[in-house]
Amino acid sequence: MYYGVQKPPKPFVLHSGSRAQNRVLLNNPTQMNSQSSPRSFNVDRIREDFPILKREVRPGVPLVYLDSAATSQKPLHVIEEMDRYYRNTNANIHRGIHTLAEEATADYEKARESVARFIGAKSPRQVIFTRNATESINLVSNTWGRKNLNSGDVVILTEMEHHANLVPWQMLAAEKNLKLEFIPVTEDGFLDLSALPALLALEPKLVAFTHMSNVLGTINPAQEIIRQAKAAGAVTLLDGAQSVPHFSVNVQDLDVDFMVFSGHKMCGPTGIGVLYGRQDLLEKMPPFMGGGDMIKRVYLRTFTPNELPHKFEAGTPAIAEAVGLGAAVAYLENFDMEAIHAHEKKLVIYALDQLAEIPGVKVIGPTAEHKGGVIAFTLDNIHPHDISQILDEDGVAIRAGHHCAMPLHDKLKLVSTARASFYMYTTEAEIDILARAIYKTKKIFSI
Numbered sequence: 494m495y496y497g498v499q500k501p502p503k504p505f506v507l508h509s510g511s512r513a514q515n516r517v518l519l520n521n522p523t524q525m526n527s528q529s530s531p532r533s534f535n536v537d538r539i540r541e542d543f544p545i546l547k548r549e550v551r552p553g554v555p556l557v558y559l560d561s562a563a564t565s566q567k568p569l570h571v572i573e574e575m576d577r578y579y580r581n582t583n584a585n586i587h588r589g590i591h592t593l594a595e596e597a598t599a600d601y602e603k604a605r606e607s608v609a610r611f612i613g614a615k616s617p618r619q620v621i622f623t624r625n626a627t628e629s630i631n632l633v634s635n636t637w638g639r640k641n642l643n644s645g646d647v648v649i650l651t652e653m654e655h656h657a658n659l660v661p662w663q664m665l666a667a668e669k670n671l672k673l674e675f676i677p678v679t680e681d682g683f684l685d686l687s688a689l690p691a692l693l694a695l696e697p698k699l700v701a702f703t704h705m706s707n708v709l710g711t712i713n714p715a716q717e718i719i720r721q722a723k724a725a726g727a728v729t730l731l732d733g734a735q736s737v738p739h740f741s742v743n744v745q746d747l748d749v750d751f752m753v754f755s756g757h758k759m760c761g762p763t764g765i766g767v768l769y770g771r772q773d774l775l776e777k778m779p780p781f782m783g784g785g786d787m788i789k790r791v792y793l794r795t796f797t798p799n800e801l802p803h804k805f806e807a808g809t810p811a812i813a814e815a816v817g818l819g820a821a822v823a824y825l826e827n828f829d830m831e832a833i834h835a836h837e838k839k840l841v842i843y844a845l846d847q848l849a850e851i852p853g854v855k856v857i858g859p860t861a862e863h864k865g866g867v868i869a870f871t872l873d874n875i876h877p878h879d880i881s882q883i884l885d886e887d888g889v890a891i892r893a894g895h896h897c898a899m900p901l902h903d904k905l906k907l908v909s910t911a912r913a914s915f916y917m918y919t920t921e922a923e924i925d926i927l928a929r930a931i932y933k934t935k936k937i938f939s940i
């Protein structure tokens with residue numbers, strides 16, 4: 494019986510098994526098999542796991558989805574796990590004592606454990622669920638930033654950041670009179686690391702940068718930048734929105750202080766994101782939003798905040814979405830993340846070769862060896878919106894615009910670009926269709 498005394502929180506237990514031991518059997522994705530080895534990388538079989546890839550955009554026109562950097566498609570396992578949760582388990586978490594509430598809480602916390610394991614966090618307490626990478630950065634700027642940054646302090650960002658890692662710092666800079674400095678981007682799409690020593694000599698309090706550019710595809714040498722930044726006494730924040738879904742990222746190897754990413758770009762649902770943080774930093778940070786669940790005790794005029802991670806999760810969280818993210822992690826854990834990366838690298842090489850043959854196509858960013866599965870390009874002076882619209886006639890979904898990186902486009906003296914982006918389910922045949930559709934676009938514009 495429950496007499497109003499708060500039940501002690503269940504201790505977090507990290508799965509003791511290694512990643513390989515925790516892989517999910519793919520033919521029956523809901524079944525864990527401690528003996529299974531990584532699933533061999535077979536793109537045709539992988540595509541079978543993603544129901545949407547079978548659809549036609551209109552009769553006779555199959556979908557060619559080349560917009561995974563915006564959001565990935567979802568495997569059946571994720572869809573079914575969320576369906577199972579709502580059909581079977583749905584209840585609010587951390588407060589009810591009935592069976593459903595306990596099962597829902599267990600599902601939610603199991604998802605946190607899965608995410609912690611996936612990124613190599615020491616403890617699930619270091620994994621805070623947010624809505625997305627954007628909210629995770631806002632959480633850090635509003636709590637750690639507001640508490641620790643003062644007038645005149647320097648924050649170092651880069652010229653290739655997504656708006657999510659610019660605007661929150663601009664807002665705080667306006668409020669606190671901070672100085673924002675930027676690692677420049679070279680003409681061929683790299684961070685100019687020769688500028689870093691002079692920037693670090695400014696004794697920045699924070700160095701926040703993207704692991705992989707969502708426009709250039711550039712994979713930045715995160716470990717080295719973090720090492721130098723920390724040696725200069727800065728706190729580091731890594732935007733892993735485009736890296737965590739695509740290759741192996743281990744927060745302990747990187748020795749990063751904060752890392753953010755979004756569930757929806759890694760086979761999970763929208764509405765769930767992650768902030769990873771160093772435990773001592775998270776513990777010292779004030780709460781982000783106030784309300785239920787983030788408190789230990791509330792009085793009429795004051796409150797005491799809850800323990801990690803709940804201190805940062807006010808109100809009813811995205812429970813089904815967390816379950817979906819846990820399922821996405823389980824799905825990805827079937828594979829060697831390096832096999833996913835290798836597949837995308839092969840696609841980039843193939844696509845760059847194809848695009849190089851089309852007169853008028855100009856690819857932005859570095860060569861294939863330094864790039865993840867993102868190719869932004871221009872085509873003569875055809876507006877990327879027109880390119881995207883014509884490609885859509887052939888079922889090809891790409892992104893057109895500034896991709897939430899206006900300052901980078903300013904630097905490149907471009908207003909917008911077209912962007913094709915790949916994931917584990919993308920095929921060379923789809924890149925052939927993209928190339929044919931680009932030729933068709935040129936023909937329509939008589940170029």
Ligand SMILES: Cc1ncc(COP(=O)(O)O)c(C=O)c1O
Binds near residue numbers: 563626
């Ligand atoms: C590099 C990078 N950072 C941050 C974000 C923001 O992600 P979200 O919109 O899921 O918060 C994106 C989204 O495209 C991104 O590509």
